[in-house]
Amino acid sequence: MSSEYKTLQEIPFSVLDLAPIIEGGTPRDAFKNTVDLAQHAEKLGYNRYWLAEHHNMPFIASSATSVIIGHVAENTSTIRVGSGGIMLPNHAPLIIAEHFGTLESLYPGRIDLGLGRAPGTDQLTAQALRRGRRSDGQDFPQLLQELRAYFDPALAVSEKPIRAVPGQGLDIPIWLLGSSxxxxxxxxxxxxPFSFASHFSPNNTLAALDLYRRHFQPSEALEQPHAMMGLNVVAAETDEEAEYLATSLYQQFLNLIRNDEAPLQPPVDNMDELWSPHEHAALQQQLGASIIGSRETVKRKLEEFIEETKADEIMVTSQIYDHKKRLRSFEIVADIMNEN
Incomplete structure (x- = not known):
């Protein structure tokens, strides 16, 4: 594999939106902010806008992921919209094929299907979703094969395959998502194509990318490996302001550690008043790839990250409490990526 890497201006930047429900807000507010951010991202030149499937989490509104994807696609015109991701073991592959076949029929050439193998929730909720069908993710390759065959009957193993209508014959890019x-x-x-979750699993990044690139086999979908990296980015006018805004992200992960289902919290002046040294160390492990700072700091850290990972695309996620500050963070990143 070549040691060369693309510059900031040569690679696409995309958005991962967790549709955060903030303290004092509602899912309806979250969806209004999602549409606003998507329209903002489209004007700024971002490549994709993905939403993620989570369940039974009072701080994330995108549980009905294909529904909100359609809502975003309807309220934008050019940006690609998709899932980052749909948790395949939670659903019958035929249902996913029909949902995304419908989306692609409504918004042709704009839909991505990113797939994960984790439940995106706790085990009790996973059982409620799957109605007794047990899956530890090991059957993911078989579920993926079935799903791909609904789009391309040539991949079907049955002589009389069930048809996904709409879905069959449509060219919907399928991505695999992973944190290992x-x-x-x-x-x-x-x-x-592969998307890695550096935004919460940074320590596995380089090993996973090496596996992907070493095992890559050219296909009809892709001639060369294409790795997109998920990154927490909090950009602001100064390093100090960015660090302050990032305390909402820290609090969210701290609450996850503590099984506290609080909505996204306002930023605080001093996280040391909230976390223990052990919790701080744990969060540093999980959020170690996060890029937080002023324009100059974010640019430098992005360049270092791209040089280290040889990323083909960056997917930015920003858990910022104040929606206007969140928009501004994506503006700053866009300024960096569009710089001549």
Whole structure:
């Protein structure tokens, strides 16, 4: 694999929106902010706008992921819209094929289907979603094969395959998502694009990318490996302001550690008053790849990250409490990516 890497201006930047429900806000507010951010991202030149499936989490509103994808696509015109991701073991593959076949039929050439193998929730909720069908993710390759066959009947193993209508014959890009090596290796073997969750699993980044690139086999979908990296980015006018805004992100992950289901919290002046040294260390491990700072700091850290990972695309997620500050953060990143 070549040691060369693309510059900031050569790679696409995209958006991952967790549709955060903030303290004092509602899911309806979250959806209004999602549409506003998507329209903002489209004007700023971002490549994709993805939403993620989570369940039974009072701080994330995007549980009905395909529904909100359609809402975003309807209220934008050019940006690609998709899932980052749909948790495949939670659903019958036929249902996903029909949902995304419908989306692609409504918004042709703009829909992405990113797939994960985790439940996106706790085990009790996963059981409620799956209605007794047990899955630890090991059957993900079989579920993926079934799903892909609904779009391309040539991949079907049955002589009289069930048809996804709409869905069959549509060219919807399928991405595999991962935070470890399982999906990285599978994406490589199948010749599919891969998106890695550096925003919460930074320590596995380089090993997963190596697996993906070493096992990559060219396919009809992709001739060369394409790795997109998820990153927490909080950009502001100064380093100090960015660090202050990032305390909402820290609090969210702290609450996850403590099984506290609070909405996204306002920023605070001093996180040391909230976390223990052990919790602080744990969060540093989980959020270690986060890029937080002024324009100059964010640019430098992005350049370092791209040089280290040889990323083909960056997907930015920003858990910022104040919506206007969140918009501003994406503006600053866009200024960096569009710089001549």
């Amino acid at each position: 090596g399982f999906s990285a290796q599978l994406a490589g073997q199948l010749g599919l």
